[in-house]
């Protein structure tokens with residue numbers, strides 16, 4: 001489970017989408033994005049079921065109360081949460097899951113599944129650039145942008161709860177670093193499947209070719 005968090009506008013959605021596209025080119029189906037549920041209004045560019053499952057407050061609360069969310073939080077005045085079933089299905093089938101969630105949700109995932117969770121906090125190169133990115137994205141009203149910038153102060157404080165920090169200045173460099181994190185984490189001994197069998201086979205083969 002690879003989690004990206006950041007203040008709004010730092011670039012985690014851009015990085016997760018790039019990572020998903022590139023990884024699935026190289027190894028189709030190995031990495032899956034967790035599509036969150038939210039009560040936030042849909043943006044113009046967003047597609048139901050692809051970017052989010054857009055719910056009303058009642059629908060969200062019913063999912064939450066039936067324990068159908070792995071984690072949930074109120075962020076910028078709306079509810080956001082991770083549907084449990086798709087994540088559990090992907091993990092049980094040996095796929096990795098990518099999350100774009102805030103620090104509150106990250107804490108909940110860590111409480112439940114600490115050993116399986118790798119966390120990355122994305123920082124903007126400057127506060128001014130953070131603002132410029134939100135304005136350039138042109139998806140939110142001035143009031144929403146102002147609220148998100150105000151909330152960034154609280155979000156910045158959680159950087160030290162994460163395994164890795166990415167200062168997202170140059171997108172290509174940040175992307176390369178994110179891929180390096182994923183590659184290194186997948187190569188950790190404790191995360192490799194069937195390693196004992198593989199080493200066992202190497203030993204058998206070695207015996208057969210040594211006099």
Ligand SMILES: Nc1ncnc2c1ncn2[C@@H]1O[C@H](COP(=O)(O)OP(=O)(O)OP(=O)(O)O)[C@@H](O)[C@H]1O
Nearest residue numbers: 007008009010011012013014133137168169170171
């Ligand atoms: N390294 C970068 N340099 C310049 N622009 C960038 C960079 N990374 C992302 N952007 C741009 O900044 C804007 C915000 O990025 P993005 O939507 O990925 O942020 P986010 O962290 O996911 O925000 P939110 O939390 O609101 O979803 C987008 O228009 C994106 O194209």
Ligand SMILES: Nc1nc2c(ncn2[C@@H]2O[C@H](COP(=O)(O)O)[C@@H](O)[C@H]2O)c(=O)[nH]1
Nearest residue numbers: 036072073075080081082100101102104105
């Ligand atoms: N705790 C959770 N946070 C989530 C989830 N999905 C998204 N988010 C975070 O919300 C903000 C705002 O996102 P936006 O799409 O409205 O710009 C951002 O920090 C996301 O990471 C979730 O399922 N749980």
